[in-house]
Amino acid sequence: MTSQQKSISNSNQPARFAVIGNPVKHSRSPAIHRMFGEQTGIALEYDRIEAPLDQFEQSVRTFFEQGGRGLNVTVPFKLQAWKLSEKHLSHRAQSALAVNTLWMQNNELHGCNTDGIGLVQDLKRLEVKLSQSRILMIGAGGAARGVMGPLLETGCRHLRVVNRTASRAIDLVKEWKSVIPHQQTEISAGGLDQASIDSGWDLVINASASSLGDAPPDVPGGLYAKNALAYDMMYGAQPTPFMTQATRDGAQRTSDGLGMLVSQAAESFFIWNGIRPKVDPVLLHIRNELQYT
Numbered sequence: 001m002t003s004q005q006k007s008i009s010n011s012n013q014p015a016r017f018a019v020i021g022n023p024v025k026h027s028r029s030p031a032i033h034r035m036f037g038e039q040t041g042i043a044l045e046y047d048r049i050e051a052p053l054d055q056f057e058q059s060v061r062t063f064f065e066q067g068g069r070g071l072n073v074t075v076p077f078k079l080q081a082w083k084l085s086e087k088h089l090s091h092r093a094q095s096a097l098a099v100n101t102l103w104m105q106n107n108e109l110h111g112c113n114t115d116g117i118g119l120v121q122d123l124k125r126l127e128v129k130l131s132q133s134r135i136l137m138i139g140a141g142g143a144a145r146g147v148m149g150p151l152l153e154t155g156c157r158h159l160r161v162v163n164r165t166a167s168r169a170i171d172l173v174k175e176w177k178s179v180i181p182h183q184q185t186e187i188s189a190g191g192l193d194q195a196s197i198d199s200g201w202d203l204v205i206n207a208s209a210s211s212l213g214d215a216p217p218d219v220p221g222g223l224y225a226k227n228a229l230a231y232d233m234m235y236g237a238q239p240t241p242f243m244t245q246a247t248r249d250g251a252q253r254t255s256d257g258l259g260m261l262v263s264q265a266a267e268s269f270f271i272w273n274g275i276r277p278k279v280d281p282v283l284l285h286i287r288n289e290l291q292y293t
Contacts, residue, residue, distance in 0.1 A: 013043075014043040014044050014045045015042065015043065015044045015045070015069045015070075015272075015273075016044070016045050016046075016047075016066075016067055016068045016069055017033060017044055017045070017046045017047075017068070017069055017070045017071070017072075017272065018046060018047040018048065018049045018063060018068065018071055018072070019046075019047075019048055019049070019071070019072040019073075019074060020049040020050075020051050020056070020059060020060065020063070020071050020072070020073055020074070020077060021049075021050070021051070021073065021074035021075055021076070021077060022050050022051055022052070022053055022075075022076065022077070023050060024048045024049065024050045024074060025048065025050070027048055027074065028261065028286060029046065029048075029072050029074075029265060030046045030047065030048060031286065031289075032261070032262055032265045032282055032286065033046040033265060033269060034046055035277075035281075035282045035285060036265070036266065036269045036277040036282065039277050039278060039281070039282070040269075040273070040275045040277055042273055042275070049063065049071075051077065053076070056077045056080050056081075057080065057084060060081075060084060060102065060109075064104050064109070069103065069104075069272060070101070070102065070103040070268065070271070070272040071101070071102040071103070072100060072101060072102075072265070072268055073099060073100045073101070073102060074100065075142075078098040078099055078100055078113075078142060078146075079097070079098055079142070081098070081099035081100070081102055081111055082096075082097055082098050082099040082111060084099075084102075084109055084111070085099055085102060085109045085110055085111030086111075087108065087109075088105070088108055088109065088110040088111065089110075089111050089112075090110075090111065090112040090113070091149075092112055092113045092114070092116060092117065092149060092150070093111045093112050093113045095148070095149040095179065096113040096115070096116065096145055096146040096147075096148070096149065097145060098113055098115075098142050098145060098146050099111035099112065099113055100112075100113050100114060100115055100146075100264070100268070101113070101114050101267075101268040101271055101272075103271065103272055112268075112271055113146050114264040114265075114267035114268050114271070115143070115146040115147055115260070115264050116146055116147035116148070116149055116150030116151065117150050117263075117264070117267050118260045118261070118262075118263035118264025118265070118266075118267055119147045119150065119151070119205075119233070119257075119260045119263075119264075120147075120150045120151065120153075120154060121263040121266075121267075121279070122255075122257075122259035122260045122262075122263045123203070123229075123231070125259055125263070125279070125280075126229065126253075126255055126259070128202075128203060128229055129202070130151075130154035130155065130156055130203075131154060131155040131156070132155065132156065132157045133154075133156045133157060133202040133203055134156070134157055134158045134197070134199070134200075134201050134202045134203070134225065135151060135156050135158065135159045135160070135201065135202065135203045135204075135205065136160050136162065136195055136201040136203070136204045136205070136223065137151075137159065137160070137161045137162070137204075137205045137207050138162055138163070138192070138195070138204070138205065138206045138207060138208050138210075138217050138219060138242075139161075139163060139206065139207035139208030139209070139210075139217075140161050140162075140163035140165075140168040140169040140171075140172045140189075140207075141163075141168075141207070141208070141209075143207040143208075143233055144161060144172065144207040145172060147205075147207065148161075148172070148176060152176070152183060152185050152187075155184075155185070156185055157185065157186065158185065158186040158187075158188070158197075159185055159186070159187050159188075160187075160188045160189065160190070160194075160195070160197075160201075161173055161187075161188075161189045162189065162190050162191060162192050162194055162195045162219070163189075163191065163192070163208070164191070164192055164208075164217075164218070165191075166189070166190050166191035166194070169189040169190060169191070170189045170190070172189065173187050173188065173189040192217060192218050192219050192220075193220060195219045195220055195223060196220050196222055196223060199225060200222070200223060200224050200225030200226070200228060201223055201224060201225055201228060202225050202227070202228050202229075203228065203229050203231065204223055204224065204228065204229075204230045204231070204246065204251070205231045205232075205233065206230070206231070206232040206233060206234070206240075206242040207233050209234075210241065210242060211232055211234040211236075211240040211241055211242050212234065214241060215241050216241040216242045216244070216245035217242060217245075221249050222249070222250075223246075223249055223250075223251075224246070224249060224250045224251045224252070226252070227252050227253075228250075228251050228252055228253075229251065229252070229253045229254070229255065230242065230243060230246030230247075230251040230253070230254045230255075231254075231255050231256075231257070232254075232255070232256050232257055233257040233260060234256060234257055235256035235257045235258035235261065235290075236256065236290065237290045237291055239254065239256070240256055243255075243256065258283065258286060258287060258290070259279070259283055261286075262279050262282050262283045262286065263279055266279050266282075
């Protein structure tokens with residue numbers, strides 16, 4: 001248990017946490033963390049902070065100066081959070097070049113990225129066999145970068161990144177090959193039109209923002225191997241356009257990213273409090289809320 005976690009457990013005051021972003025009104029993080037607190041017996045407050053686009057650093061400083069314990073960071077501030085905490089970055093954050101979890105330890109700002117481990121944990125919950133699997137990732141932006149490391153650590157056989165602008169996918173893969181030159185997993189890249197392989201993919205992950213635009217990514221058909229899963233990092237009350245596209249294309253199963261959201265939150269909660277909350281009951285509650293909103 002860190003000194004921060006000890007101070008939380010010894011304090012009679014609720015520990016203060018928040019999610020910071022712009023916009024942030026839609027965030028479900030407050031509800032998720034409050035349920036984690038109730039589940040683990042930790043008294044906490046969790047708020048939303050909509051920081052002006054040019055005042056992120058000041059907003060972070062003010063939060064911690066006023067006794068805040070931990071911050072989740074969402075768009076568009078993950079790169080700025082990485083720069084703010086670059087003296088004390090976790091291995092995950094170093095490789096992702098983005099931070100979504102901040103905390104103070106010994107009066108120094110620390111940063112981690114829990115997106116990738118959140119994705120991997122959710123895939124395990126869905127009983128996806130990741131070792132020796134063939135994975136296609138659509139998108140080469142911050143969301144893709146944040147999950148590359150944990151995906152590669154699963155021992156998958158082949159990871160291909162494709163993007164509307166092929167050069168972005170190629171550059172991302174080159175970066176990883178330079179960081180881990182002896183990576184045993186085959187890593188490849190290309191444009192959306194290079195998404196197919198003859199044998200099909202065991203897992204196709206949509207890390208692009210296509211579902212926000214209410215349209216699926218412009219990928220060719222025939223992507224899916226037998227028993228394949230199509231996974232969209234976006235989530236909603238209804239199947240996303242990508243999930244609908246994948247079902248038509250032969251994916252046996254589809255999933256949105258709500259489980260990833262709750263799982264990455266659970267990892268942040270563990271970093272701050274030293275206790276791992278149970279994901280399943282919180283995920284079920286949030287899923288039910290989505291159905292009736």
